[in-house]
Amino acid sequence: MLKFTRLWPLVALLLLQACSSLPPETYAPRLGQMGKDVMWLPTRDELVTQMLQAARVTPDDEVVDLGAGDGKIPIAAAVQFGARAWGIEYNKDLAALAQRNAQRAGVVDRVRIVHGDIFKEDFSKATVVTLYLLEELNAQLRPTILAMRPGTRVLSNTFSMGDWEPDQVIRAGTNTGYFWTVPAVVQGRWAVQGLGMAKTAVLSLAQKHQRLGGSLSLDGQVQTLLGARVDGADLHFSFVNAEGLLKSVKAQVNGTVLQGEVTGPYGMVDTQPEVVTISGRRLVN
Numbered sequence: 001m002l003k004f005t006r007l008w009p010l011v012a013l014l015l016l017q018a019c020s021s022l023p024p025e026t027y028a029p030r031l032g033q034m035g036k037d038v039m040w041l042p043t044r045d046e047l048v049t050q051m052l053q054a055a056r057v058t059p060d061d062e063v064v065d066l067g068a069g070d071g072k073i074p075i076a077a078a079v080q081f082g083a084r085a086w087g088i089e090y091n092k093d094l095a096a097l098a099q100r101n102a103q104r105a106g107v108v109d110r111v112r113i114v115h116g117d118i119f120k121e122d123f124s125k126a127t128v129v130t131l132y133l134l135e136e137l138n139a140q141l142r143p144t145i146l147a148m149r150p151g152t153r154v155l156s157n158t159f160s161m162g163d164w165e166p167d168q169v170i171r172a173g174t175n176t177g178y179f180w181t182v183p184a185v186v187q188g189r190w191a192v193q194g195l196g197m198a199k200t201a202v203l204s205l206a207q208k209h210q211r212l213g214g215s216l217s218l219d220g221q222v223q224t225l226l227g228a229r230v231d232g233a234d235l236h237f238s239f240v241n242a243e244g245l246l247k248s249v250k251a252q253v254n255g256t257v258l259q260g261e262v263t264g265p266y267g268m269v270d271t272q273p274e275v276v277t278i279s280g281r282r283l284v285n
Contacts, residue, residue, distance in 0.1 A: 066087075068098050195218055203225075256282040
């Protein structure tokens with residue numbers, strides 16, 4: 001009995017060591033397992049990298065992954081690009097696994113995984129949104145995403161956003177991703193100063209996401225805009241002035257006001273064109 005008493009501390013230590021060598025978890029997700037609305041299939045590593053590169057992710061970004069799975073995308077955003085990232089995952093076990101994966105990757109200070117519902121969590125402050133859902137779920141999320149801050153970057157594996165054209169199609173082997181930039185809402189009529197001899201020109205815009213059409217009433221003439229588009233909060237278009245010269249406009253839209261500059265023509269001219277500052281305000285129809 002005395003021998004056993006003396007050996008017991010050693011036995012206990014061996015048992016503790018054996019326990020500590022056991023795997024820290026037993027949960028392992030299965031490819032194709034069903035979740036709330038979609039099955040779990042991880043995005044391939046090369047597509048993850050190429051999508052985040054297309055969005056030009058930096059340490060200044062906050063990346064949110066809608067349907068985070070095992071946390072691959074938020075972790076890659078932190079490890080490869082230094083971003084702050086978080087994910088929303090409906091499956092409690094997957095969410096816990098993703099958080100453990102972030103800890104293993106050494107980025108738990110920059111990555112967090114929320115056990116929650118993508119239709120209930122507030123991700124409006126994110127600068128980059130990633131998704132691997134289904135076409136119909138993208139369609140349900142599209143109004144929420146389009147209401148985010150202009151310039152927010154959006155990435156989707158495989159599935160598109162309906163008639164919202166992607167800015168870029170990303171190919172990685174047999175896999176496809178899509179990239180969009182949330183556009184500012186510029187549709188309507190704008191009073192703009194600085195475009196011509198008249199004090200005020202009237203800019204009329206029709207909009208379908210980032211694609212624009214419209215006209216410009218300037219110095220008593222109405223003309224169709226050339227090359228009109230909106231890239232985040234940046235409005236671009238060209239027009240022909242009273243001297244028949246092509247002029248290019250780039251203006252930043254902030255709600256009901258815009259500010260920018262008009263330049264051109266460039267190329268084989270004796271002097272560089274003067275840059276003229278313009279400003280404008282949205283007219284109430």
